[in-house]
Amino acid sequence: MSTSVRSFAKINIGLRIGPAREDGFHELRTIYQTVALADVVRVDVGRGVGIEIVCKDRRVPDDEGNTCWRVADKVLRSLKTRGKIRITIEKKLPVQGGLGAASSNAVATMIALEKELKKALPAEERLRIAAEVGSDVPLFLIGGTVLGTGRGEQVFAMEDLPSWHCVIATPEIGVSTPAAFADWDKLPVAKLTPRNGQDKMSVFSRSVYEWLSGSNYSPTGVPGGWDRAEALLLDLVRTGIENDFESVVFPKYPAIREAKRALERSGAKFVSLSGSGSAVYGLFSDQEMASKAAGKLSDNGVSAFATMTLPRERYWKEMMGATKIG
Numbered sequence: 001m002s003t004s005v006r007s008f009a010k011i012n013i014g015l016r017i018g019p020a021r022e023d024g025f026h027e028l029r030t031i032y033q034t035v036a037l038a039d040v041v042r043v044d045v046g047r048g049v050g051i052e053i054v055c056k057d058r059r060v061p062d063d064e065g066n067t068c069w070r071v072a073d074k075v076l077r078s079l080k081t082r083g084k085i086r087i088t089i090e091k092k093l094p095v096q097g098g099l100g101a102a103s104s105n106a107v108a109t110m111i112a113l114e115k116e117l118k119k120a121l122p123a124e125e126r127l128r129i130a131a132e133v134g135s136d137v138p139l140f141l142i143g144g145t146v147l148g149t150g151r152g153e154q155v156f157a158m159e160d161l162p163s164w165h166c167v168i169a170t171p172e173i174g175v176s177t178p179a180a181f182a183d184w185d186k187l188p189v190a191k192l193t194p195r196n197g198q199d200k201m202s203v204f205s206r207s208v209y210e211w212l213s214g215s216n217y218s219p220t221g222v223p224g225g226w227d228r229a230e231a232l233l234l235d236l237v238r239t240g241i242e243n244d245f246e247s248v249v250f251p252k253y254p255a256i257r258e259a260k261r262a263l264e265r266s267g268a269k270f271v272s273l274s275g276s277g278s279a280v281y282g283l284f285s286d287q288e289m290a291s292k293a294a295g296k297l298s299d300n301g302v303s304a305f306a307t308m309t310l311p312r313e314r315y316w317k318e319m320m321g322a323t324k325i326g
Contacts, residue, residue, distance in 0.1 A: 003115045006319045007039040007089075007108035008310060009099035010139060011166070011274040011281050014241035016204040017184055025135070025151035026181060029204040031158070032100075032139040032146040034310040035166055035281075036318070040090040041068065041105050043112035048084035055089040059096075059174075067106035067133050074129045075110055079119050094303075096174035098275030100136050107140035108319070127155075136275075143319075144312025147208075160311040162229035164283045165290040167268065169259040169297050169304040173278040175249060180276040183248040204241075211239040230285040233269035245276045256280060259302055266293035283309075 010032045018027030051072050053062040064070065068087045076082060087109055093101035107130065114120050121129070123141075130137040135152035147156040184190050211232070250257035256273070259280045263271045267289045268282025284290040290306045297304035310318070 002042050002044040003112040004040055004042040005108040005112045006321070007041050007093075007101070007104040008034050008140070008143070008315060008319065009037045009093050009101060009104060009168075010034050010136070011099065011168070011272075011279075011309075012243060013161075013236070013270075013272070014204065014208070015243040015245060015275070016201060017181075017190070017244040018201050019190075020185065021151070023151075026184075027201060028135075028148060028150070028152045029201050030148045030152060031208065032136070032148050032155070033161065034140075034143045034146075034312075034315050035099075035168065036307045036310045036314075037093060037099070037168060037305055039093050039101060039105055039108075041108035041112060042088040042090070043072075043109060043116050044086040044088075045113070045116040046084040046086070049082050051085045051087070053087050053089070055091060057089075057091040057095065060089060060091065067102045067137065068109040070133050071106040071109050071129060071137075072113055074132065075113050075121065078121060078125055078129065079117065081117060081119065083117070085113065094170045094279060096176065097170050097279040098175065098273065098277045099168070099170075099279050100140070100275065103134050103137040104140045106130070106133055106137050111319075142312070143315030144310070157312070160313075161309065162232065163311055163314075164229060164233070164309045165285070165287050166281055166283055166307050166309050167263060167266075167290050167294045167297070167304055168274075168279055168281045168307060169263060169294075169302050170279050171253070171255045171259050171302055173253050173255060175253065175256075175277040177276045180245055180248055183252065184244065187247065189247075207239045207241050211235050211241060230269070233283055233285060236270045236283075243273045243275075246273045249273060249277045253278065255302075259297070262297055262300070262302070263293060266296060268293065 013031040015030040131153040138155045139146045142157050144160045145158040263282035271282040294304040294306040
């Protein structure tokens with residue numbers, strides 16, 4: 001037997017980049033939102049020692065450079081146990097796509113490994129390990145709608161946003177996040193003092209507050225919720241919440257900018273780059289429009305998927321719905 005866990009993607013609803021910190025990272029503010037596109041991660045534990053990564057996609061590292069490898073190593077050390085760990089990754093999410101695939105794979109590995117070992121880490125230890133492995137790894141220990149601060153690793157569960165129809169376009173381009181940060185640092189806007197940087201972070205926080213309060217927002221499942229969901233999308237545009245990475249990624253990769261324009265022309269209520277890209281997503285209030293938009297992009301040679309945003313309860317239910325396989 002082995003344990004298999006669905007490894008869902010995320011999008012960023014707004015991403016504000018602050019000044020570089022003393023540790024070399026940048027201060028960030030973002031809203032993470034999980035979506036119903038997923039890889040599958042399978043973990044086997046046998047006799048012996050060592051960690052093996054198996055994936056048909058050659059772009060996925062099979063050594064210590066893999067987030068799954070690093071998480072498995074840290075989990076074994078924390079639980080003071082050993083074993084021969086085999087991690088198989090069935091890839092559907094893009095590599096370097098801005099959808100958090102590697103980070104999500106890492107959390108799926110952690111959860112599957114705990115089940116295989118029949119030992120559970122304390123919640124705070126899970127978060128510590130996740131933050132050490134990568135900035136956006138901890139969000140996948142929460143799921144749904146999550147506020148990210150610090151370098152993105154400080155995560156806070158928000159009241160779940162409504163479940164929207166979502167089209168994710170993934171141009172065949174790999175965007176390096178460190179390179180995108182380096183390009184950002186060359187821009188005049190990046191030359192912020194600590195005080196101005198904090199002011200910039202505060203503007204994002206105020207914009208988020210204005211957005212969420214402007215539509216008399218109520219959670220999914222409340223009568224009339226879909227009308228409110230559509231109003232919330234309109235307010236998202238009105239408040240001007242954006243992803244700072246667009247200013248450096250779009251000039252360098254015009255095909256990604258064109259994917260955003262194609263989604264806008266298809267009637268998406270809100271369109272944005274996710275993370276540092278290359279994935280671009282559009283939020284729709286109508287399933288038929290979303291399906292047509294995905295089909296049109298695919299017909300024009302851009303991989304695109306119509307899906308839904310994934311609230312927290314469904315995130316955990318569907319992640320764990322395929323845990324045991326023969």
